[in-house]
Amino acid sequence: MTKAAPETVRVDLGPRSYDITIGPGELRRLGERLRAVTTSNRVAVVTDENVHALHGPAIAEALSDFQTHMIVRPAGEAQKSMAGLEVVLDSLFRAGFDRSDTVLAFGGGVIGDLSGFAASIYKRGTTFVQVPTTLLAQVDSSVGGKTAINNSYGKNLVGAFYQPRLVLIDTDLLSTLPDRQVRAGYAEVVKYGLIDRPDFFETLDAGAGAQVLALEPDALRDAISVSCLAKADVVAQDEREGGCRALLNLGHTFAHALELTAGYDGDLLHGEAVSAGMDMAFEFSSRLGLCSAEQTQRVHDHLSRLAMPTRADMGRFLTDPNALLGHMRQDKKNEGGRITLILARGIGHSFIEKSVSEADLLAYLKDIST
Structure with missing residues (x-):
């Protein structure tokens, strides 16, 4: 790093x-x-x-x-x-x-x-x-x-x-900090690489991610600095989320729906939901033909290798696709009654999609609920 x-x-x-x-x-x-x-x-x-x-x-x-x-x-x-x-x-x-x-x-x-x-x-x-x-x-x-x-x-x-x-x-x-909380935080670290810093993701995937989770001092300090710099750059451009700042919500629309389903009782931490939500965002992007299956699998493999939650770990929160879709309709990023999602064309190439097809989204949620 x-x-x-x-x-x-x-x-x-x-x-x-x-x-x-x-x-x-x-x-x-x-x-x-x-x-x-x-x-x-x-x-x-x-x-x-x-x-x-x-x-x-x-x-x-x-x-x-x-x-x-x-x-x-x-x-x-x-x-x-x-x-x-x-x-x-x-x-x-x-x-x-x-x-x-x-x-x-x-x-x-x-x-x-x-x-x-x-x-x-x-x-x-x-x-x-x-x-x-x-x-x-x-x-x-x-x-x-x-x-x-x-x-x-x-x-x-x-x-x-x-x-x-x-x-x-x-x-x-x-x-x-308990290990579970460290892993929850790591979801927000790797997020910056997946949004628009592919080199950062490469560094994390090559071993720095494991060092961060082990709280190795140099890797930890550098990962926090890079993450804060990435967020500071976006906030300076768009303080009130009228444009590019929405990118920082990669995986979060799925994550917030999962959290609301779970209830706010500690059963599902925010970072755990974000980790699974990013896995879902790449999976849904691949389903739409936006992102290659290879890139989607690489994200999934990175999370799995570091014992981070993925969509496969969320089964108990995915049993009611219509309720999940209803939760996603409440997301703050939505405009004009249309659901906004942060999707990806690949690692480090995320973008804001403001007109997500509810039919496509519900079909995906139904598929993963079974």
Whole structure:
């Protein structure tokens, strides 16, 4: 993997630009990084019980020069709800926070999405900082300003685009991450290669992917840097997903339908659904004659070799094709009543298809349900 991958990535959004700092031990530098983006001395740290138990003393030490207010929530996707949002907002109000103070997300994607949305609407917006503690959050959800909660209609359907002032990525925090969570995060890493960076996919497929899963420090730092740079480039072009940013949802329309079917109880992690969803996106692309069977098989083989979930592992969530199609109709990317999917003409050659035939899609879902 290239040693030229940056350890500081700039997300270029004019007056809303910010840095992503990446490396071991970054948490120890959180105080000085915060001083560069805020004049307030008050920080509300939103985290979950698992992260707090593992890293609570470390975040307290990193913020020892600040007045900190801890908001500790149960772990799990269920926190991304109206009820979970109300708890965070109520805690901020009771603590007397104002718009100049900072809301800091210290956790995975659930905590980042929940606290980011809270920061975006609390008194019409307060300073927001991301300190992601999972691989998935470090390479994807902490970057780009998407914040949201779920509802009964689907995933991330209530939210806002709200950029952080800083994303601080400490790769040492991954040492306590369960293997299942590491694999869930890897799905978002390989996604960037499958979208438009075939050389990155080649590097991962040649062995770097296994090194990332083993948390080998150099491979991990470089993979995170390349992933963040890839996402930063897209976000700089299309901050609010009016165009090319939709490419970052490769596999996600299938994945969100699977997650809604599974329920948000931890039975199916977001990254696991994305892994299977990318397998399905390539499979469906091949069925439509867009992608060769060889390229589709190579994606499947890469995921399988690294013990990543594929479509074959999703059987229990594929039993009702019509319900899955109904879930996919709720996707945020859809326009004019037509389903939008990210499809592929090959590895590194993904594209946005805004007029997917529902008949073709339902036929595919019916075939794989049997």
